Amino acid sequence: MATDLRLPTDRIVRPDKDRFLDEENPFEAMMSRFDRAAELLDLEPGLYKVLRHPEKQITVSIPVMMDNGEVEVFIGHRVLYNTSRGPAKGGIRFDMNVSIEEVKALAAWMTWKCAVVNLPFGGAKGGVVCDPLKMSAGELERLTRRYTAGIIATLGPDSDVPAPDVNTNERVMAWVMDTYSMRMGHTVTAVVTGKPIEMGGSLGRREATGRGCMIVTKEALKHLGMSTQGTTVAVQGFGNVGSVAAQLLSREGCKIVAISDRTGGYYNKNGVDIDAAIKHVQRVRSLEGFTGGDQISNEELLESPVDVLLPAALENVITSKNAGKIKAKMICEGANGPTSAGADSILDEKGIFVVPDILANAGGVTVSYFEWVQDRGGYFWTEETVNNRLTEIMCNSFAAVLQLAKQHKVNMRTAAYMLSISRVATVHRLRGIYA
Ligand code: GLU
Numbered sequence: 162m163a164t165d166l167r168l169p170t171d172r173i174v175r176p177d178k179d180r181f182l183d184e185e186n187p188f189e190a191m192m193s194r195f196d197r198a199a200e201l202l203d204l205e206p207g208l209y210k211v212l213r214h215p216e217k218q219i220t221v222s223i224p225v226m227m228d229n230g231e232v233e234v235f236i237g238h239r240v241l242y243n244t245s246r247g248p249a250k251g252g253i254r255f256d257m258n259v260s261i262e263e264v265k266a267l268a269a270w271m272t273w274k275c276a277v278v279n280l281p282f283g284g285a286k287g288g289v290v291c292d293p294l295k296m297s298a299g300e301l302e303r304l305t306r307r308y309t310a311g312i313i314a315t316l317g318p319d320s321d322v323p324a325p326d327v328n329t330n331e332r333v334m335a336w337v338m339d340t341y342s343m344r345m346g347h348t349v350t351a352v353v354t355g356k357p358i359e360m361g362g363s364l365g366r367r368e369a370t371g372r373g374c375m376i377v378t379k380e381a382l383k384h385l386g387m388s389t390q391g392t393t394v395a396v397q398g399f400g401n402v403g404s405v406a407a408q409l410l411s412r413e414g415c416k417i418v419a420i421s422d423r424t425g426g427y428y429n430k431n432g433v434d435i436d437a438a439i440k441h442v443q444r445v446r447s448l449e450g451f452t453g454g455d456q457i458s459n460e461e462l463l464e465s466p467v468d469v470l471l472p473a474a475l476e477n478v479i480t481s482k483n484a485g486k487i488k489a490k491m492i493c494e495g496a497n498g499p500t501s502a503g504a505d506s507i508l509d510e511k512g513i514f515v516v517p518d519i520l521a522n523a524g525g526v527t528v529s530y531f532e533w534v535q536d537r538g539g540y541f542w543t544e545e546t547v548n549n550r551l552t553e554i555m556c557n558s559f560a561a562v563l564q565l566a567k568q569h570k571v572n573m574r575t576a577a578y579m580l581s582i583s584r585v586a587t588v589h590r591l592r593g594i595y596a
Contacts, residue, residue, distance in 0.1 A: 184477070184480055184481060184501045184502070184503045185477055185501075186262055186266075187262060187263050187266035187267070187476050187477070187498050188262045188263075188265045188266040188269070189502070190266065190476075190477075190498055190501055190502045191266040191269050191270060191498070192213065193502040194502060194505075194574060194575070194578050195212070195213070195269070195273075195578060195582065197575055197578070198575055198578035198579045198582050199212075199582060201569060201571065201575065201579060202579055202582060202583055202586070204582065204586060207594075208586050208589055208590070211589065212243065212582065212585065212586070212589075215240050215241065215242045215243075215265050215268060215269070216241045216242060216243055216244060217240070217241040217315065218238065218239075218240045218241075218261065218265070219238065219239045219240070219311075219312055219314075219315065220236065220237070220238050220261065221236075221237050221238075221239075221308065221311030221312060222234050222235070222236060222237075222311075223235040223236070223237050223289065223304060223307045223308050223311060224307065225300060225303045225304045225307060226303060227300055228297050228299060228300060235289055235290060235291050235304060235308075236289070236290045237287065237288065237289040237290070237308045237311060237312070238259070238261050238264040238287060238288050238289075239253075239264075239285065239286070239287040239312040239315060239321070240261075240264045240265050240267075240268040240285060240286055240287075241268065241283065241284075241285045241315060241321060242265070242268035242269045242271065242272045242283070242284045242285060242286075243269075243272040243283045243284055243585060244283035244320075245283060245585055245588045245589050245592060246275065246276060246280075246281055246282060246283050246584070246585060246588050247275075247280075247281040247282045247283055248282055248283065248317075248318065248319050248320055248321060248322050249268075249271075249282070249283045249284060249285035249315070249320065249321040249322070250271060250275055250280070250282035250283065250284060250285060250321075250322050250324070250354075250526060250529065250530075251267065251268055251271035251284055251285040251286040251287070251323065251324065251326075251526075252267075252271075252286060252287070252323060252324045252325055252326025252327075252329065252355075253286075253287035253288065253289070253308075253323045253324070253325070253326055253329050253333070253337070254267075254286075254287070254288045254289075254326040254327040254328060254329060255288070255289050255291050255293040255301075255304075255327070255328040255329055255333075256288065256290070256291075256292075256293075256327050256328055256475075257290060257291070257292050258475070259288035259289060259290045260288075260290075263288065263476070264286045264287065264288045265286075266476075266498060267286035267288075267326075267497055267498070268284050268285050268286040269284060270284065270286075270497050270498065270518065270519055271283075271284030271285060271286055271526070272284025272581070272585065273519045273577070273578060273581035273582065273585075274518075274519040274520075274522070274523050274526060274581070275523075275526060275581075276580070276581035276582075276584040276585050277519050277520050277523060277558055277562065277577050277580055277581040278520075278523045278526070278527055278554050278555070278558045279554075279558070279584065280526065280527065280530045281530075282322075282526070282530065285315075285321055285323075286326070287308075287312065287323055287326075288326075289304065289308055291304065293328045293329075294328075294446075301333070302336055305333050305336040305337060305340070306336055306339075306340045309336070309337045309340040309341060310340060310344075313340075313341065313344055316337075316341055316352055317341075317349075317352060318349060318351035318352050318533065318536075318537065322351070322352060322353060322354060322529075322533060323337055323352075323353050323354075324353060324354045324355040324525070324526070324529050325355040325401070327400070327475065330355075330401075331355060331356060331357045331362065331367070332357070334353045334354070334355045334356045334357075334362075335356060335357055335360060337352070337353045338350065338352055338353045338356055338360065338361075341353075350536040351533050351536035351537050354366065354528075354529035354530075354532040354533055355367070355525075355529060355532070356532070361532070361535075361536045362532060363528055363529075363531050363532035363535055363541070363542070363547060364541075364542070364543065364544035364547055365528055365531075365544045365547035365548055365551070366525075366528045366529065366531075366532055366547075367401065367405075368405045368409075369524045369525045369527065369528035369529075369547075369551060370401065370402045370405070370406075370495065370522050370524050370525030371401065371402050371403070371404070371405025371406035371407075371408070371409060371473075371495070371524070372405065372406075372409055372524050372548065372551060373521070373522060373523055373524015373525065373527065373551065373555050374402065374406040374410075374471060374473070374493050374495045374521055374522060374524065375406055375409035375410050375413060376524065376551070376552055376555040376556065376559075377493060377516050377520060377521050377555055377559050378394075378406075378410060378415075378469060378471070378491075378493045378516070379413060380555075380556060380559040380560075381491050381493065381514060381516050381559070382469075382491070384514075384563060385490065385491060385514060387468065387490070388414075389410070389413045389414045389415050390414040390415075391414065391415075391416055392414070392415045392416065392468045392469060393415070393416050393417075393418045393466075393467040393468045393469070394407070394410055394415045394416065394417045394418065394419075394467060394468065394469040394470075394471060395417075395418060395419035395420075395462050395463070395465050395467045395469070395470050395471065395489070396417060396419070396420045396421070396471045396473060396495075397421050397426075397459060397462055397463060397470070397471065397472045397473060397474055397478060397499075398421070398422060398472065398473035398474025398475075398495070398496060399420055399421065399422040399438065399442060399448055399473075400422070400473070400474070402473040402495040402496070402522065402525075403420070403422075403471065403473030403474065403495060404435070404438070404439050404442065406471055406473060406493075406495055407420060407433075407435045407438075407471075408435045408436065408439065410469075410471075411432070411435050415469070416431075416432040417432055417433050417435055418430055418432060418433065418465070418467060419433070419454070419457065419462045419465050419467065420433050420435075420438055420448065420454075420462075421448070421457070421459050421462045422442075422447055422448045422474075423447065423474075424447045424448055424449040425448065425449070425456055425457075425458065425459070426456070426457040426458060426459055426461065426462040427448065427451055427453060427454030427455065427456060427457065428454050428455045428456075428457045428461075428462070428465065429453060429454035429455070433453050433454050434453050437453050438451055438453060441453075459478075460483065463478060463479065463483060463486075463487065464483065464486045464487060464488065465488065466488045467488065467489050468489060468490050468491070469489055469490070469491050469492070469493060470487065470489035470491075470492045470493075471492070471493045471495050472492070472494060472495060472496050472499035472500075473495030473496050474496050474499070475496060475499070476496065476497065476498035476499060477498065477499070477501050478496075478499045478500075479492070479499055479500040479501065479504045479508070480500075480501040480503060480504050481501065481503035481504055481507060483504075484500075484503075484504035484507035484508055484511075485507055485511070487508070487511070487513065489513060490513065490514065491513065491514040491515070491516070492508070492513060492514070492515045492516070493516045493521045494515065494516060494517055494518035494521045494522065495518075495521060495522050496518065496522065497518050497522065498518060499518065500515065500517075500518075505572070505574065509572055514573070515572065515573055515574060516559070516573060517573055517574035517577050517578075519577050519578070519581065520558060520559065520562055520573070520577045523555070523558065524551055524555055527551055527554050527555070528547060528551055531547055531550065531551075561580060562576045562577045562580055563576070565579055565580055
């Protein structure tokens with residue numbers, strides 16, 4: 162029989178409920194959404210406390226011999242937020258803005274994300290404070306290998322499975338996999354996902370997050386009674402997620418009128434040629450100097466008059482400061498945490514339909530799951546099979562969240578949190594507390 166963690170007279174006690182919310186702090190942004198969903202679910206106090214804490218946090222110093230012969234020390238984190246449903250899953254990012262608060266939030270989001278699409282995974286995240294764009298390939302390799310060695314105790318196909326995230330890619334995953342395999346004494350492909358195809362990667366993984374965004378955007382447009390034909394889209398961020406989402410949405414008939422990256426934005430009312438923009442980025446590593454549109458700022462892009470806004474870069478780009486100026490009818494959150502908690506109610510008041518990050522960008526981890534399954538089975542699928550199964554999971558998950566949103570008269574974000582928290586909570590009740 163399942164352990165009942167609920168005490169009949171207990172009420173949820175939130176010690177910091179009325180505390181001032183730091184809008185910029187991603188962990189608080191995550192927590193305030195969690196609190197709202199927990200309250201609607203009437204989550205028992207014991208579980209409420211358990212789910213507010215990351216299971217494990219590791220911080221390591223990473224000495225690296227730089228090309229100039231000097232030693233530099235970098236700081237890296239790995240947070241396993243919750244592993245009740247399975248091995249911890251989540252990317253590793255290399256970025257100057259990495260902090261333990263951010264990694265904690267991202268690890269929690271991975272937990273809810275995997276649960277929303279019902280993958281048998283928990284959630285984790287890793288990050289190293291560094292500027293990879295200023296580092297050579299050799300420096301990045303040494304950094305990656307030493308960071309992997311620092312967190313190796315948590316890693317493993319059954320315990321913690323990293324993947325690419327901001328500023329990391331297939332090559333970085335190959336180094337993680339090799340470092341882990343050398344330590345184990347044999348090749349372990351399933352210890353990371355997002356690997357090169359040649360060494361156990363999955364077809365369709367690189368495009369999966371952007372493809373997932375395209376799929377849920379189409380579902381949302383259908384729900385809103387809009388067609389993809391001629392629907393105007395602005396995409397903020399032109400990395401792996403934004404560029405693929407833009408390309409696939411334009412193939413579906415949408416008009417991508419604005420794109421941007423950290424160097425600036427471009428607007429073209431007739432539609433930006435996305436294939437040309439991708440070629441430009443492959444050549445010069447950013448959109449800088451792109452001639453396919455009029456230059457605009459990132460702020461102007463976010464506030465541009467479009468049907469769909471697709472933030473696909475970093476956290477906190479839609480906040481209480483600019484949410485009131487957003488003109489899009491719907492937002493598809495390709496990034497993790499692009500909207501601050503303070504912006505949610507403003508977007509609701511304006512009637513903007515938001516497909517939240519933990520649902521919208523779950524395509525990446527879904528195909529990571531497929532990769533892990535293929536590695537463990539030693540049998541690989543066609544790209545068509547991968548894409549069909551991804552479409553099925555994304556459409557079913559979108560429908561499940563929408564149904565819950567209607568049932569409880571809440572927005573899609575709250576419904577997605579409710580669905581995922583209830584799935585994680587169920588497993589905790591069944592497993593009970595180990596003592
Ligand atoms: N970094 C991606 C995300 O935030 C993918 C994680 C994974 O595949 O494990 O969802």
